[in-house]
Amino acid sequence: MNSSKTRIVVLGGGFAGLNFVKHIDKDKFDITLVDRHNHHSFPPLFYQVASSEIDPSSISFPFRRELVKKASGRVKFHMESARSVDVSRHCVITDHGSIPYDKLVIAFGTTNNFFGNDALKDEVYTLKSNDQAIRIRNEILYRCERASIEPDREKRRRMLTFVVIGGGPAGVEMAGAIGELKRYILRRDYPDIPLEDMTVSLYEGRDKLLASMSAESSETALKDLKSLLVDIHLGRQMKSYADNLLTFDDGSTLYSEMVIWTAGVTGRPLEFEGTDFRQGRGGRFPTDRFCRVTGLDDIFAIGDVNLMTTEEYP
Known part of the structure; x- marks a missing residue:
């Protein structure tokens, strides 16, 4: 130089x-x-x-x-x-x-930000790079392919239980994208998978989505996600995730093999x-x-x- x-x-x-x-x-x-x-x-x-x-x-x-x-x-x-x-x-x-x-x-x-629970880094899926996005894409498609030939309905439902943690912009977008897959793509590309066997859930610790944005944006996001068959859970904070089991602050639990972290x-x-x-x-x-x-x-x-x-x- x-x-x-x-x-x-x-x-x-x-x-x-x-x-x-x-x-x-x-x-x-x-x-x-x-x-x-x-x-x-x-x-x-x-x-x-x-x-x-x-x-x-x-x-x-x-x-x-x-x-x-x-x-x-x-x-x-x-x-x-x-x-x-x-x-x-x-x-x-x-x-x-x-x-x-x-x-x-x-x-x-x-x-x-895993808020002090750094063990989550190796357990959840994250969305901060192309590599991480490709990893999520490949896993979602793999699970759809496996579920389409799985005769055991309980196993199929477990394969297709997708959870997004965090109701900010990234979480709303990610949950909505998987919701579009469920509502518009599943019947066409995977006719052997019943629509009700796929579950898309979004958990947000605060009492509204897109908390940093306007009330109108929050309400619109909530309405649109519901139209995409996404289950919305507000005021629910995830406390731990181990052995594919999510535990929330109210003591409730949920089994999911694919948790996407967008919480902060x-x-x-x-x-x-x-x-x-x-x-x-x-x-x-x-x-x-x-x-x-x-x-x-x-x-x-x-x-x-x-x-x-x-x-x-x-």
Whole structure:
């Protein structure tokens, strides 16, 4: 790299990170983009990949192809996972070595929040990447194929009991997509499966769907999901999931071999060496109005991992 330029390392090629490197002045800065994947994806449509409505390539493109457009080819790309940041040496430690920086921009985005129950990570299905969406898609189709030739009705019903935990946007979309499969596709593609043998359930701990949105949006989502034959359970929090048995806060249980977790997000963790800095509320990085991380020099945070509080927006 040109030592006369300020070296900027960007961690994460999501909406924030990719737009940042595309628009910054390449004549003034040496820029390195680091991401654990070699492609950018459009997360709002992961649920359509998971329900076989679109192909993964429809919502993804390679970073390297994008970075050669509009003279952006001067951006270096590293397919690596950032493990920690050594603030005294000004370098990012990755799973393949280290990358020095003058300025560091953290644009990790968020990951699944299991609210302290990290054992769930290996038990449930999640929807934060194309790989995870493809895994859900393959499992749903596999279960439909197996159920279509299963003579034991109880076993068939167990195969086709799908549960979505979390009534936010991702949960509503995912439950609705499986509901569309039940209402519109099952009779046509799987005529040997009785409609009542498939169950799609959505559980939300609060008393309404889409709690962060308007009352009208919540009511519309509830109405539309019911029309897609989705069973809605509000005010019910999942406490545990083991041996395919869900346990809820009211003591009730439900057997399901496929639980899709969309109950919340948290900032991706990142370790810091040479400082006692810790990430803030929700795993996010507290910043000032210029996106500078509070308590760290030459480090910025943008996108979903940024926690910028003001008097107007506390």
